[in-house]
Amino acid sequence: MKDKPLPTRDRILQAAGKLFQQDGIRTVSVDAIAEKAGVTKRTLYYHFRSKDDLIAAHLQARDEPNLALFKRWFNEAEGDIAEKVGGIFRHLAHSARIAKWKGCGFLRTSVELINLPGHPALIVARAHKKRVEDWLSTIFMEAGADNDAAPLARQIMLLLDGSFAVVLLHRDPSYMETAAEAAARLISDRLPVSGRLQPIVASQTI
Amino acid sequence: MKDKPLPTRDRILQAAGKLFQQDGIRTVSVDAIAEKAGVTKRTLYYHFRSKDDLIAAHLQARDEPNLALFKRWFNEAEGDIAEKVGGIFRHLAHSARIAKWKGCGFLRTSVELINLPGHPALIVARAHKKRVEDWLSTIFMEAGADNDAAPLARQIMLLLDGSFAVVLLHRDPSYMETAAEAAARLISDRLPVSGRLQPIVASQTI
């Protein structure tokens, strides 16, 4: 589409993103990232202080778009809240069916950096997951779950991240539909009136 | 206790186990394992064809004891099936509260070897998780869940592996109690008579 020449820093981030997603963090060398970005290693180190910095910056760059995607999937799905949350799982299952899918980069980071407890990328990853959880919690709260909203959001997160882990291992996206079903049960158990969302815009179907 | 001199191969396996668990697979060098086992690297390569072989052997060695632990935690817990499954999560939470806890080695392997789809260790890891799932499925089946047994077992696995992933990231074991509560809801939703386990031996109720 638009081949806007994209600033060097962003080209590096983009190259790093593709490689990290595909092959993991530790196996991807700085040299490989620099080459993929069409830049020498020295240039990369001009824009990022270290590989660790680059990793954190990479996750930071993924934070917002990732959350936005979840919101879109939720909003575009039809039905009550249980079904709208199910929409997230269904879209995830769809993604997982393409060969290149490699699970959740934020969770994977916590595994790859397991021996570096204070790593800056871990802080970014935790913040991201918390944002998603808080967003879910808000939704349940607005739907009248009251005191159940927070624990319910946590349970959905467990199913969500569980899906990432299990599907990454077994390479069987149908687990995500199983997760969607579990989420639906947990949600409709605790939401009043089967939790149909109040019309936000104008014409929400009644 | 008993300082039986333990065959070399097992000493290597044990050393590898500790290091892999603590620091991950990729970051631990063969040299480090050999040193920890009190053995030269060359003798390590006498007992294992490659590091990849060693990884697979390590997971294989953990398969049986790990499952046995789950079974013990389940059996020792009091109450109906929901509570007995909850016992697994509670024991897990207890483990996770000690500093050295590092999540599930089987799941972590699938992350660390993400760019080696055919790696033998992945096959071992998948088989292990399947064994756990099948064991749960059998339990639910015997409790009368019928057609719901298999999907229910998968949902418990999602919560279980989700717990591993989430707690590893956030370092907050209370998620495991949230998972236990979700599991209890999903189970008692689908088990008849609140799912108290029938005596297995003679008197199976018809």
Next chain:
DNA sequence: CAAAGTATACCGGGTAGTGAATATACACAA
């Protein structure tokens, strides 16, 4: 000119894996 950005070439250290020789244990013959 000065600052930002890029290129070449390099360093010290760590990696998985190997070659060749040696040590140990045990079977069997004298």
Next chain:
DNA sequence: TTGTGTATATTCACTACCCGGTATACTTTG
């Protein structure tokens, strides 16, 4: 009992390579 052959088990020293990071000098651009 002693000597010898053989398979198992172990060691030391080594290769060939890859990694994150850097010193220095050059080029572009306001």
